Amino acid sequence: MKTLEQTSRRDFMKLAAAAGGGLFLGFNWSNSSALPVVVNAKDIAAGLIHFNSYLSIGTDNTITIVSPNPEIGQGIKTAFPMIVAEELDADWKKVKTVQGNLDTTIFERQVTGGSGAVPHSWERLRKAGATARYLLVEAAATTWKVPATECTTESNKVLHKASGKSLSYGELAEATSKLTAPTEVKLKNEKEFKLIGQSVRNVDNNNIATGKPLFGLDFYREGMLFALIQRPKAFGLKLKSVNSDVAKSMPGIVDVVTFDNSVAVVGKSTWQVKKAKDTLKIEYEKAADLESTADHNRIFAQLMDSGQATVRRKNGDVDTAFKNAAKVIKAEYQCPFLPHSPLEPMNFFAHVREDGVELVGPTQTPDRARTEVAKLTGIAPEKITVEITRQGGGFGRRLAADYVIEAANVSKLMKAPVKVIWTREDDMTGGIYRPAVRYRFEAALDKSGELIGYKLRGVGMNSGNSTREDNFPSGSVDNLLIDSVEHKSPITTGPWRAPITNFLAYAEQSFLDEVAEAAGKDPIEFRLALLEKAKKSPAGDVKYDVDRMIAVIKMAAEKSNWGKKKGVHQGFSVYFSHRSYVAQVGEVVVEKGKPVLKKVIAAVDCGIVINKSGSLQQVRGGVVDGIGHAMYGNMTFKDGTPDQNNFNGFRLIRMNEIPEVDVHFVDNGISPTGLGEPALPPAGGAVANAFYKATKLRLRNQPFINEEAFKGIS
C-alpha cells in the first residue's frame, strides 16, 4: 500500500473539517481510466489509500468538492463544483468548494492555461457526481427495502414518492460509505440540467468583499523573511559585481545574497527591503545584443524578405494564382511587446529545508514549479509541497516558474522561510512578455472578386511558429501559403492570454475586411461564402467546425442588426480558438468629429454554458481586455531596457473607456469548451473594422491610439 502524501493528508483534514468531522464519501481516481472507488475516512486517516476526493458528504449534509485547478479569475472554482453538484442533485447552498493543492498522484491536469480545464474534466466531474448519487440511492433503497428504481433525488435528498419517505444525503452518508462504487453510471441528459446553465455567484465572493487573506501576497508565516530582487536592468546584461554595503547597514535588512544574475535583498518587511534595494550599486556586462524597439522594426523588415521562412501550410499553387489575379491586396500588421500585468504581482513563498520544501503561492502550473524547485535543490519532488493560493490574475504570466525558483533560491541561501515579492516595476520590467510580431498578408482576387490565393507570413520573436496555419481562412482558399520566420531575442517572452491569436486574429480579421472591400462584398457575406466553400470543396484539411463558425457569424449579424443601423459604423470579426467560436460586431459612432466605440456584440459558441453569470463576465472581460490592449498596450525598449515600468507609462483600459458589451451564447448542447481566452482574439478586429468604417483609416498597428485615425484623440 502506498502512503498518503502530505498534501493529500492536508486536503483530507480540510475536507474532514468541512464535513463537520463526520463520515464522508471520497473517490479515488488516479487516472482517467480508473473507476471511482468509495473509500472510507478511517482508511484515509490511517494513510492506507490514495484518494482525490472530488467530493465528500458530511453527516451534517454538507457537500465538499475539491477543485484541483488554479483559480486566476476564470471561475473554475465555481464551475467545477457546479458540474459535480448537477449530477449529484445537490442543494447548491450546501456545497462548499475547497482548493486542492498540488498532487500529481491523484489529479491529472492541475494547470490553468489554454482554456483547457473544463473540456478536460467535464466527463469525469459528471461521473463523480453521478456515482455519488447512485450510491446514495442504493443506500436509501436498502434502508427502505424498496427497489432503487423507485427512488428519486433532489436537493440533497433521496425520495421514495410512493411511501412518502425521504432521507437527506447527510443521513445517508455513513451507510453510503460502506457500499462499492458501480463500474458504470448513467449521466443525465443535458435537457435535465437544473444547475448547469444557471447563474451561480463566485464561491469566494464573500471572502473577496471582506478582504480575507486569499492571495499569494496575503500569505504570511511567523518568522518569514521578505525578499526583493534586483534583476539585470536590461535584457542582454549579466551581473559583474555588487556593492551592497549601504543596503546591508540599513534597518531591518538581514542579508544581501546573489544567485545567477540576481541580487536579493532580504529583510524583515517589504518597505525596508525596497528602500535597501534602491541603494545597491551593481555593475553589469554585456552578454547579448541590447535590443531597442528601433532594432525590432529593422529586424522585422529584414526577415520579412529574407526568404528563409519555414512553411507551415501549403495548398494548391499560390504563384500561379497571384500571377492570374485580377487584383492583389497586400498589407502588413504589427504589434508591440506586452507585459501581462496581473494586478497581483509575482510573488511566492518558499521554505527550503534539508528534508523537503514548502511552496505557497500563485502559480498556473504548480507541477512545473515543483519540478523546477526539485531540480534546483536536488530534493525529490515527493518531498516538495505546493499550496495553490487564489491568484490576482495570471494571463499566462504564472505559467512560468521563474519567481518560484527565485523564492527557493533565496530560501536555500538564507536557510529560512522567505517570501519573494516583485514590485510593479519589477513585474513590468522583469521579463516574459507577449512578443512583438509582424504579419504580411497577400490576397489574390479573380475578376468576379473570388479569393483565389492567400498568403500569410509571420515574423515572430521567440514564438516558434507565429501563425496558426490551420485556422480559417485555411481550408476555404484553394491556393494558400502560410509560413513564418523567427528572430531570437534576448528579451524573455512567453504565452500571453490567447497566445499568438491575441494579435493574429485581429490582423487577419482586419485584412479579410480589406479583401472583402476590394472584392466589393459585404464582410459577413464574404466570410460566409468562404465557409460554404470550405464545406463543399475544402482545400486541404479543415480543422475547425464550419457549421459552428457559420452559426456564430449569423447570430452576431442578427443580434447586431448588421448593416441596418443608421449613423452606426459596424465592424465584423470572427475567430475560432481554444475550441470555442466567437463572432463580434464592433459599433462606432462619430461624436463631435471623433470616432467613439459604443458597443461590441458577441456571439459565442463554447458548447454548454456551465455558469451563466461567470461565462457572461468571462466574455465581457475578454472583450474589454482585447480592446484595452489593442487600443493602448505598448511596451517599447531602449538598449534592452523597457521604457515603461508602471501603470503611469503603460496604459491599461479603465471604466471610462469601455464600450457596452452584449453577449449571446449559442445553445447547441455540445460538450463545453473553455472560455478563459476565446472572447479576446476577435475583439481587436471587430473594433478596428468599425473604426475603419467611421474614419476610412485602417488600423494596421497596435496600439491603435498611436495610429493616424486617433491623431489628436486621447
Added chain:
Amino acid sequence: MALFKLSINNRAYNADVEQDTPLLWVLRDNLGLVGTKYGCGISQCGACTVHLDGKAAKSCVLPVSAVGKAKVTTIEGLSEKGDHPVQKAWDEVDVAQCGYCQAGQIMTAAALLKEKPKPTDEEIVSTMSGNICRCGTYHRIREAVKVAASKTN
C-alpha cells in the same frame, strides 16, 4: 524607527516602523490587515484604497507619519458582518473575477456613496475610473455601485 499610534477600524494599533513607510505596508506587514492590496505603489491602480476619516485615500503613497489622528477604515472594517450595501451589491451582481482589485473598488465606491448617496452615471464612471480591474469587470462594478446606491437611503 518610531512608534505610531493608529486608529484603524475603530481599534487602536501601534506600529514601530520608519516614518516614510506607506500605510499600505504597515497594514499588511505589521498589522496583519492584508485585505488592502498592493498593485502599483504609485497611486495609479487604486487596489490599496482605504478610508481616511471616511474619504477614499491611496494607502500606497500615504506615509504612516502623515496619518496622524485620522481614523483609518480598511476593507476588513467597512462593516462588521460584511454586509455594507456595497459589499452586498458586489455579491448580488457577482462582480469579481480574480477578485484582487475588488477590495479597493469597494472602498472607492463606499466613499463615493457616503459623499453622494445618489451619484449620476457620470459621477460613478469618473470616480471609479481611478481603479484598475485587470480582468475587465468594469460593467459589473458600475452596475453594483448603482445597485448599492439604490439600496442606500
